[in-house]
Amino acid sequence: xxxxxxxxxxxxxxxxxxxxxxxxxxxxxxxxxxxxxxxxxxxxxxxxxxxxxxxxxxxxxxxxxxxxxxxxxxxxxxxxxxxxxxxxxxxxxxxxxxxxxxxxxxxxxxxxxxxxxxxxxxxxxxxxxxxxxxxxxxxxxxxxxxxxxxxxxxxxxxxxxxxxxxxxxxxxxxxxxxxxxxxxxxxxxxxxxxxxxxxxxxxxxxxxxxxxxxxxxxxxxxxxxxxxxxxxxxxxxxx
Amino acid sequence: xxxxxxxxxxxxxxxxxxxxxxxxxxxxxxxxxxxxxxxxxxxxxxxxxxxxxxxxxxxxxxxxxxxxxxxxxxxxxxxxxxxxxxxxxxxxxxxxxxxxxxxxxxxxxxxxxxxxxxxxxxxxxxxxxxxxxxxxxxxxxxxxxxxxxxxxxxxxxxxxxxxxxxxxxxxxxxxxxxxxxxxxxxxxxxxxxxxxxxxxxxxxxxxxxxxxxxxxxxxxxxxxxxxxxxxxxxxxxxx
DNA sequence: CCCCTTATGTGCGTTAGCGTACAGAGTTTG
DNA sequence: CAAACTCTGTACGCTAACGCACATAAGGGG
Numbered sequence: 001x002x003x004x005x006x007x008x009x010x011x012x013x014x015x016x017x018x019x020x021x022x023x024x025x026x027x028x029x030x031x032x033x034x035x036x037x038x039x040x041x042x043x044x045x046x047x048x049x050x051x052x053x054x055x056x057x058x059x060x061x062x063x064x065x066x067x068x069x070x071x072x073x074x075x076x077x078x079x080x081x082x083x084x085x086x087x088x089x090x091x092x093x094x095x096x097x098x099x100x101x102x103x104x105x106x107x108x109x110x111x112x113x114x115x116x117x118x119x120x121x122x123x124x125x126x127x128x129x130x131x132x133x134x135x136x137x138x139x140x141x142x143x144x145x146x147x148x149x150x151x152x153x154x155x156x157x158x159x160x161x162x163x164x165x166x167x168x169x170x171x172x173x174x175x176x177x178x179x180x181x182x183x184x185x186x187x188x189x190x191x192x193x194x195x196x197x198x199x200x201x202x203x204x205x206x207x208x209x210x211x212x213x214x215x216x217x218x219x220x221x222x223x224x225x226x227x228x229x230x231x232x233x234x235x236x237x238x239x
Numbered sequence: 240x241x242x243x244x245x246x247x248x249x250x251x252x253x254x255x256x257x258x259x260x261x262x263x264x265x266x267x268x269x270x271x272x273x274x275x276x277x278x279x280x281x282x283x284x285x286x287x288x289x290x291x292x293x294x295x296x297x298x299x300x301x302x303x304x305x306x307x308x309x310x311x312x313x314x315x316x317x318x319x320x321x322x323x324x325x326x327x328x329x330x331x332x333x334x335x336x337x338x339x340x341x342x343x344x345x346x347x348x349x350x351x352x353x354x355x356x357x358x359x360x361x362x363x364x365x366x367x368x369x370x371x372x373x374x375x376x377x378x379x380x381x382x383x384x385x386x387x388x389x390x391x392x393x394x395x396x397x398x399x400x401x402x403x404x405x406x407x408x409x410x411x412x413x414x415x416x417x418x419x420x421x422x423x424x425x426x427x428x429x430x431x432x433x434x435x436x437x438x439x440x441x442x443x444x445x446x447x448x449x450x451x452x453x454x455x456x457x458x459x460x461x462x463x464x465x466x467x468x469x470x471x472x473x474x475x476x477x478x
Numbered sequence: 479c480c481c482c483t484t485a486t487g488t489g490c491g492t493t494a495g496c497g498t499a500c501a502g503a504g505t506t507t508g
Numbered sequence: 509c510a511a512a513c514t515c516t517g518t519a520c521g522c523t524a525a526c527g528c529a530c531a532t533a534a535g536g537g538g
Contacts, residue, residue, distance in 0.1 A: 059376075061376045061377065061379065061380040063380060063384060063459060064459055067384050068380075069379060069380040069383045069384070071375075071376040071379045071380065072376075082369075082372075083369055085365075086365045086366065086368060086369040086372075087362055087365045087366040087369065087471075088366060088369040088370075088467075088470070088471050091369070091372075091373065092373055092376075092377075092463055092467055093373075093376055116357065118355065118357040123326055126324075126325045126326045127325065127326040127327060129325060129368070129372075130321075130322055130325040130326065130327040130330070131327075132372070133321075133325075133330075133368075133371070133372060133375065134330065134331055134332075136310075136372065136375040136376055136379060137298075137300045137310040137311075137331075137332055137375055138300065138331075139379045140300065140308060140310045140375060140378045140379035140382055141300040141302060141307075141308040141310065141382075141419070143379055143380075143382040143383040144308045144382040144419040145302060145306050145308070145419060147524070147525085148524080148525075171484085171485065171486090172485075172486070173484090173485075173486095180380070180383040180384060181525075181526090182525070182526060182527080183485095183486085184486095184487085184488085184525090184526085184527090184528095185524090185525065185526085187485095187486060187487060187488090188487090188488095188525095190486095191486090191487080201486095202485090202486095202534085203484080203485055203486080203533090203534060203535075204484090204485070220302060220303050224331055228327075228331055231327070232326075232327050386494070386495090387494080387495075410514085410515065410516090411515075411516070412514090412515075412516095420495075420496090421495070421496060421497080422515095422516090423495090423496085423497090423516095423517085423518085424494090424495065424496085426515095426516060426517060426518090427495095427517090427518095429516095430516090430517080440516095441504090441515095441516095442503090442504065442505080442514080442515055442516075443514090443515070479538100480537105480538090481536100481537090481538085482535105482536085482537085482538100483534105483535090483536080483537100484533100484534085484535080484536100485532100485533080485534075485535095486531100486532080486533075486534095487530100487531075487532070487533095488529100488530085488531075488532095489528105489529085489530085489531100490527105490528085490529085490530105491526105491527095491528095492525105492526075492527080492528105493524100493525090493526075493527100494523105494524095494525085494526090495522105495523090495524090495525100496521105496522080496523075496524095497520105497521095497522080497523100498519100498520090498521095498522105499518100499519085499520090500517105500518085500519090501516100501517080501518080501519105502515105502516085502517080502518105503514100503515085503516080503517095504513100504514080504515075504516095505512100505513080505514070505515090506511100506512080506513075506514090507510100507511080507512075507513090508509100508510090508511080508512090
């Protein structure tokens with residue numbers, strides 16, 4: 001992750017030079033995101049971009065029959081709404097709040113204005129978008145080659161990396177939707193992890209007890225994405 | 240696809256205003272890409288970007304154990320090397336020539352100069368990158384939810400959309416690498432398609448006979464991606 | 479307290495795709 | 509022309525995940 005985790009501040013914004021950040025500050029509006037809230041529907045225009053603080057947002061690809069898969073996750077290290085500055089305005093994917101919390105909201109037009117100054121903010125947002133590309137690519141390969149156990153580990157690690165504590169408020173049903181697998185499959189895999197003493201859970205609350213243990217079980221995809229985020233979004237490289 | 244298929248010209252470049260294109264023309268170098276050639280290795284710096292004409296390039300995500308999956312395909316409608324202007328310089332994925340042919344090559348630094356003029360070229364490249372994002376996302380969901388038969392149809396359609404004729408030079412072994420499945424699985428699915436009279440093939444040459452037939456069998460992923468490319472990269476929207 | 483809803487556990491049979499092995503057919507090479 | 513190699517076809521057991529059907533358990537609201 002880009003900077004030591006400060007959940008009072010979005011790490012992406014934290015990489016901006018003070019001058020840039022000061023220009024934006026008056027327009028950043030702190031909002032509370034609730035579990036399940038939709039920030040962007042397939043093909044719908046977004047009015048704002050969101051810089052999560054302690055909240056987590058999932059980018060989901062939903063199919064005609066309702067089946068879905070998470071293609072990327074965005075937390076304090078990123079921003080929801082890249083399609084605004086990328087020029088397409090909309091995307092075919094949905095953005096759903098996966099973990100309730102705070103975020104900073106900015107009017108889409110203001111972000112675009114900032115982007116088109118072609119300064120540090122543009123460079124930063126583009127590097128972030130590339131990191132997002134990597135996350136999606138790795139998700140695709142992980143979906144193909146790794147089993148549910150490994151993917152659950154990856155998902156848990158990606159999630160708690162973006163949370164201040166070790167607790168996740170999330171039912172197995174919802175995790176299954178994210179991973180695009182059966183709920184029963186998640187029950188089984190989560191059961192293994194609990195038996196192994198890595199996590200404990202109860203009716204929609206999951207606690208990560210042994211993080212190194214998860215890291216030992218996770219597939220390489222987790223590390224690939226993490227390293228690429230670190231590389232693309234650290235202070236030395238960006239500014 | 241963005242414009243009526245002209246394999247003498249890259250469609251992305253074709254969307255540029257004449258003035259912009261003329262500035263680039265002297266630096267565009269026509270090169271021949273051979274089957275299997277690597278345009279970019281994982282983590283390696285790219286010296287050029289490539290605008291395919293009648294060639295096709297696959298973006299592959301390769302894992303430690305050698306297993307791979309195609310995460311996107313680039314033909315005359317696009318460009319290989321988005322990481323150069325996105326700021327990361329490298330990517331963890333590989334770019335491999337999937338179908339031999341011509342491409343226009345441009346020195347990375349010249350593309351970046353053009354990009355940082357913050358004019359039409361920048362807008363165009365960013366929209367293209369968003370289309371690429373969509374393709375990757377849809378690939379991820381397709382890997383999860385659709386069977387080899389459907390994915391093979393999708394792959395065949397994506398490929399011949401980017402070729403002047405109906406013939407593909409490609410062994411089943413290579414297709415399997417792209418899709419991230421077993422070679423035998425491709426043999427089986429291709430056999431079905433041949434029996435149904437949709438394609439015919441022989442030792443590394445595949446002919447698409449009944450394109451509408453393929454479209455009837457393919458999963459929705461093909462259309463989603465195609466429509467998003469059309470939306471993002473057509474003359475009315477871009478310039 | 480009891481009902482109702484929600485979350486999790488479990489146990490089937492089914493299936494798609496895997497790993498492996500090998501056979502035949504076509505192509506290249508010496 | 510024969511040998512070596514490449515590409516495709518086929519078969520068989522195995523496994524992960526699926527779809528479905530329930531069972532159990534834990535809150536929550538009246």
